[in-house]
Amino acid sequence: MTGRETILDVRGLRVRFRTLDGTVEAVKGIDIHVGAGETVAVVGESGSGKSQTMMAAMRLLASNGEASGTVDYRGRNLLELGKSDLNKVRGSKISMIFQEPMTSLDPLYTIGNQLIEPIRRHRGLGAAEARKEALKLLRLVRIPDPERRMKSYPYEMSGGQRQRVMIAMALANDPDILIADEPTTALDVTIQGEILTLLAELQQKLGMAIVFITHDLGIVRRFADRVYVMRSGEVVEEGETEALFSAPQHDYTKMLLAAEPTGSKDPPPPNAPVLLEGRNVEVTFRIGGGFLAGEPMLLRAVDRISVRLKRRQTIGIVGESGSGKSTLGRALLRLLPSDGVIRFDDKDISHADRQAMRPLRRELQLVFQDPFGSLSPRMTVGQVVTEGLLVHEPELSGRQRDQRAVEALREVGIDPNARNRYPHEFSGGQRQRIAIARAMILKPKVVVLDEPTSALDRSVQKQIVDLLRQLQAEHDLSYLFISHDLSVVRAMADYIIVMRQGKIVEEGPTEAIFDHPQDTYTQTLMAAAIDSTRFRASA
Amino acid sequence: MLLYVFRRLLTAIPTLFVIVTLAFFLIRVAPGGPFNQERGLSPEIKANLEAQFGLNDPLWVQYLHYLKNLAHGDFGPSYNLPDFTVGELFAKGLPISVQLGASALVLALLLGSLLGTVAALNQNKAGDYSVIALATAGSTIPTFVIAPIIQLVFGLTWRLLPIGGWGDGAFVNKIGPVLTLALPQIAIVARLMRGSMIESLHSHHIRTARALGLSDWSVVVKHALRGAVLPIVSFTGPAAAALLTGSIIVETIFAIPGVGRYFVDAALNRDYTLVMGTVVVIAIFTIVFNLIVDIMYAVVDPRVRYD
Numbered sequence: 001m002t003g004r005e006t007i008l009d010v011r012g013l014r015v016r017f018r019t020l021d022g023t024v025e026a027v028k029g030i031d032i033h034v035g036a037g038e039t040v041a042v043v044g045e046s047g048s049g050k051s052q053t054m055m056a057a058m059r060l061l062a063s064n065g066e067a068s069g070t071v072d073y074r075g076r077n078l079l080e081l082g083k084s085d086l087n088k089v090r091g092s093k094i095s096m097i098f099q100e101p102m103t104s105l106d107p108l109y110t111i112g113n114q115l116i117e118p119i120r121r122h123r124g125l126g127a128a129e130a131r132k133e134a135l136k137l138l139r140l141v142r143i144p145d146p147e148r149r150m151k152s153y154p155y156e157m158s159g160g161q162r163q164r165v166m167i168a169m170a171l172a173n174d175p176d177i178l179i180a181d182e183p184t185t186a187l188d189v190t191i192q193g194e195i196l197t198l199l200a201e202l203q204q205k206l207g208m209a210i211v212f213i214t215h216d217l218g219i220v221r222r223f224a225d226r227v228y229v230m231r232s233g234e235v236v237e238e239g240e241t242e243a244l245f246s247a248p249q250h251d252y253t254k255m256l257l258a259a260e261p262t263g264s265k266d267p268p269p270p271n272a273p274v275l276l277e278g279r280n281v282e283v284t285f286r287i288g289g290g291f292l293a294g295e296p297m298l299l300r301a302v303d304r305i306s307v308r309l310k311r312r313q314t315i316g317i318v319g320e321s322g323s324g325k326s327t328l329g330r331a332l333l334r335l336l337p338s339d340g341v342i343r344f345d346d347k348d349i350s351h352a353d354r355q356a357m358r359p360l361r362r363e364l365q366l367v368f369q370d371p372f373g374s375l376s377p378r379m380t381v382g383q384v385v386t387e388g389l390l391v392h393e394p395e396l397s398g399r400q401r402d403q404r405a406v407e408a409l410r411e412v413g414i415d416p417n418a419r420n421r422y423p424h425e426f427s428g429g430q431r432q433r434i435a436i437a438r439a440m441i442l443k444p445k446v447v448v449l450d451e452p453t454s455a456l457d458r459s460v461q462k463q464i465v466d467l468l469r470q471l472q473a474e475h476d477l478s479y480l481f482i483s484h485d486l487s488v489v490r491a492m493a494d495y496i497i498v499m500r501q502g503k504i505v506e507e508g509p510t511e512a513i514f515d516h517p518q519d520t521y522t523q524t525l526m527a528a529a530i531d532s533t534r535f536r537a538s539a
Numbered sequence: 540m541l542l543y544v545f546r547r548l549l550t551a552i553p554t555l556f557v558i559v560t561l562a563f564f565l566i567r568v569a570p571g572g573p574f575n576q577e578r579g580l581s582p583e584i585k586a587n588l589e590a591q592f593g594l595n596d597p598l599w600v601q602y603l604h605y606l607k608n609l610a611h612g613d614f615g616p617s618y619n620l621p622d623f624t625v626g627e628l629f630a631k632g633l634p635i636s637v638q639l640g641a642s643a644l645v646l647a648l649l650l651g652s653l654l655g656t657v658a659a660l661n662q663n664k665a666g667d668y669s670v671i672a673l674a675t676a677g678s679t680i681p682t683f684v685i686a687p688i689i690q691l692v693f694g695l696t697w698r699l700l701p702i703g704g705w706g707d708g709a710f711v712n713k714i715g716p717v718l719t720l721a722l723p724q725i726a727i728v729a730r731l732m733r734g735s736m737i738e739s740l741h742s743h744h745i746r747t748a749r750a751l752g753l754s755d756w757s758v759v760v761k762h763a764l765r766g767a768v769l770p771i772v773s774f775t776g777p778a779a780a781a782l783l784t785g786s787i788i789v790e791t792i793f794a795i796p797g798v799g800r801y802f803v804d805a806a807l808n809r810d811y812t813l814v815m816g817t818v819v820v821i822a823i824f825t826i827v828f829n830l831i832v833d834i835m836y837a838v839v840d841p842r843v844r845y846d
Contacts, residue, residue, distance in 0.1 A: 058750055060746055060749055060750060062741075063662065083755070086752075087752040087753070087754065088752065089752065090749070090750055090751065090752035091750060091751030091752030091753070092752055095750065095751065096750040098743065098746070098747065098750075100743050103742065103743040103744060104743045104744055104746070104747045105744055105747065106744040106747075106748070106762050106766075107744070107766070107840070107841075107842060108762075108765050108766055108839065108840060108841060109761075109762075110841075117751075117753060117757065118751040118752065118753065121751075121752065121753060121754070121757075122752065153841045153842065155841075155842045166747070169747075169751060170751075
């Protein structure tokens with residue numbers, strides 16, 4: 001990056017948070033610099049301090065946080081700027097987009113209103129001129145029908161469109177630097193690609209520098225000129241993107257680069273018995289309706305889908321959000337009312353009521369995506385894991401249950417001595433292990449895994465994938481693996497179903513789907529996930 | 540939206556019907572009658588009175604009779620205040636109670652929201668703690684303690700306010716009762732507001748607003764406050780219904796001729812028609828204010844749509 005004028009120079013930045021457990025240092029004296037027009041990526045896993053670094057620079061830390069060091073923007077230390085001077089820089093010279101497109105816009109105001117506000121504030125334009133500017137910006141980020149969209153509320157737009165609006169707001173005043181904090185993490189893969197392409201194009205057009213905060217090395221490789229790798233509040237390695245990827249120096253960087261889940265699963269023997277079968281499964285939701293409100297709207301979330309899950313098989317169900325993949329998983333476990341035939345272990349369970357399903361529940365388990373919300377915060381880990389035993393093996397004594405908890409936790413790699421602790425004392429990956437232990441303790445035959453790795457860091461994902469594969473081999477399990485993450489699915493599943501809008505668009509053995517996708521939608525999906533061409537030409 | 544309002548009002552009719560029916564039979568189940576407790580009422584006179592008011596008819600005849608009159612807006616005569624019909628009593632007393640209640644409500648909403656916002660902006664600092672302390676005091680000291688204190692301090696010692704009476708609605712006469720009514724509500728609103736404002740200030744879109752360099756005023760008032768008032772709006776419905784239909788404690792202590800005392804007096808005296816009248820009025824207020832709350836919700840939050 002020689003020859004570029006440094007416009008943002010972070011030196012000796014420390015960020016501390018005062019918490020009930022004392023002071024926690026999230027960022028431990030780091031140096032980062034950004035040149036004009038340059039794209040810098042800050043990578044690291046959750047808790048590495050990468051977001052807090054930029055939050056501190058923008059003075060957006062939570063009220064219990066404080067920053068020291070210097071953040072020099074064109075000769076001025078942002079950390080010491082007065083409030084009104086600071087607000088002249090924020091949103092104007094340096095702007096920011098965030099990870100959460102669903103919640104980062106004010107739900108109570110129209111898009112137009114929210115776009116116009118920063119334009120008027122920073123440029124002092126009149127209402128009519130600001131409106132024109134806002135329209136221009138919506139066109140710039142390629143929102144269709146911008147006139148109408150000005151009057152829309154955020155809830156009326158998709159995640160991808162909201163992120164486009166966020167970008168429009170951030171670019172409203174022609175910034176020097178755009179800080180993008182995981183801007184695509186919450187979006188579907190195909191939308192991710194669109195947003196990144198848009199950002200790259202806008203950068204070429206407008207020439208701002210971009211600081212890209214992400215955990216996704218694929219994005220870094222395709223996007224950034226230079227990379228900082230952060231771990232536990234420190235920069236462990238920095239360098240030009242190509243150099244860093246081809247010859248990583250630090251062990252942590254090497255580990256990150258190797259963290260992509262690998263391997264593949266062999267299909268079950270052809271004579272393996274079919275355990276769980278769905279024929280023409282259909283789930284319909286009724287929306288609205290009621291007294292004087294007219295006919296309800298019918299939404300077909302799962303549209304006549306047939307699935308045959310054999311013993312020791314893993315079927316990967318992929319699709320974007322709203323495709324009906326989770327609904328299908330739940331319907332097959334009879335957790336949702338559905339039409340069609342569902343058979344488990346050669347018994348028709350399509351019409352089994354709660355009473356009849358109860359003894360089968362232990363053999364049909366479910367693991368959820370969110371390791372934070374799915375464990376009761378008021379129960380110890382031991383209680384969480386053994387709760388199912390109370391229902392399914394009530395004859396066990398307290399001591400026997402405890403013994404089972406110890407075994408189950410050991411099996412998923414959690415220290416059994418920690419069983420009297422509460423879920424909040426564990427990390428995301430550990431919690432997901434606990435959730436898996438809760439399912440495994442019942443010795444199930446079929447486990448539906450609903451995005452079990454999506455909320456986890458890459459290196460942790462890999463561990464969970466390994467764990468799941470190991471458990472499958474040891475206990476002859478069958479998995480229904482629901483995910484939008486194709487690289488994880490590829491490592492887990494031997495058969496893949498691609499879903500879109502409640503229907504199967506393509507299905508087949510994993511390798512066939514990955515190597516020769518037939519359907520155009522599958523092809524787009526694969527391209528978005530695996531393509532490694534750069535979004536922008538190297539500057 | 541109009542269709543929604545219409546639908547809601549239509550569904551209110553069966554609700555009201557159930558309330559009226561329950562209240563009608565419940566009060567009749569209570570032992571005694573409107574003319575039992577009068578001293579020295581000879582059996583003949585009592586029988587006469589009961590015949591006059593149709594109290595000897597079978598209960599279901601009385602019930603149908605009452606429903607018919609109610610449908611015509613006739614609440615019937617009061618048994619214990621024989622010079623007045625229930626309708627007349629409400630026509631005189633309700634405007635007074637509504638005036639006091641509405642003033643107290645407005646005061647509580649304004650002052651409570653302001654205090655709550657100040658507390659939220661100074662979370663865990665001196666300003667916050669003092670508001671919380673005030674709010675705790677406000678909600679723990681009962682009105683029958685606050686009212687006499689106001690009378691003693693402002694009425695007797697400093698002679699700034701009249702001790703009681705309505706004074707034909709003179710402003711000074713309203714201060715004491717309105718303050719007494721408002722104080723606990725201020726406390727509740729302040730606590731609610733503090734909680735929802737803190738949550739609102741921590742939301743992602745507030746972070747966006749700050750990152751865009753918007754002024755503190757815009758961040759707090761335009762973006763945080765609007766989202767934070769939603770819990771206050773929900774609270775206001777039942778609170779308004781309760782405040783506007785009068786408070787027996789406040790009206791008794793300050794000698795205000797409102798309707799608040801009717802409910803208790805009428806129930807004790809088995810004044811069937813007055814009890815029923817009070818029940819119907821409170822029910823209508825509650826239904827209407829809950830409807831207003833739901834409409835306000837849609838006004839504040841565009842995601843809420845009724846159609």
